[in-house]
Amino acid sequence: MDTRTETAPLPTVPALAAMIDHAVLKPTQVERDVVEACTVARREHIASVCVKPFYVPDCSRLLQGSGVRTSTVVGFPHGGQAPEVKVATSLQALRDGASELDMVINIGALIERDYATVEREIASVVGVGHASEAVVKVILECAYLDDAQKAIAAQIAQASGADFVKTSTGFGPEGATVEDVRLLRSVVGPKMGVKAAGGIRTLDDALAMIAAGADRLGTSSTATILEELRQRRGET
Secondary structure, three states, rough: OOOOOOOOOOOOOOHHHEEEEEEEEOOOOOOOHHHHHHHHHHHHHOOOOOOOOHHHHHHHHHOOOOOOEEEEEOOOOOOOHHHHHHHHHHHHHHHOOOOOEEEOOHHHHHHOOHHHHHHHHHHHHHHHHHHHOOOEEEEOOHHOOHHHHHHHHHHHHHHOOOOEEEOOOOOOOOOOHHHHEEEEEEEEOOOEEEEEEOOOOOOOHHHHHHHHHEEEEEEOHHHHOOOOOOOOOOOO
8 A cells, every 4th residue: 555645643542443444345354353343442442343244143243332333335336236135225225233434436327428317326224324323435446447437436425415425345356545545525515524544554644544535444353453552552
């Protein structure tokens, strides 16, 4: 990951923790991994734990009363499902206790300039998500797109009412880059969220993304990053 950017001010541990979505999304991860993630999440008071849809009921139960939100993925990881399937997945996740939805766009439709399909699927998921007071993040999978396509996708997500645009699933050919975060922030402006995800494994990775304009970070290295921050702040 290219983290060459201006140095962000060193945040407090609680401030950085509150920006983290801890990912438990690898195909081989099981219930034990969800339990471990929720234990870390409750201790550190992070933003959310993001799990596969099957584990949403367990995650929601384990996080109950903690203030940490349960998030899940929709159309993951390639975005090729019909809009109706993405809506059905979202509705089930919301019934199971999810309060944040990270939806992958139809990448092929975007590349073919079928913007109506992309807009319809995002607006549909945003509609059911917001009806349940859930946050909706739209994953662009930037590694497959050129800058013009990234900008168009971000504009469609913003116009469709999404809360965040997100760089990557973490399962594509490349994760978050400083350049993509900076581009997305410039397109959506200061009021919409930008989430960087994929390849964020160290404190310096996290700080670089924040400096570029990210206000949410997707990572499976939460404990490592927060421990690095404590050490750098002299709190251990």
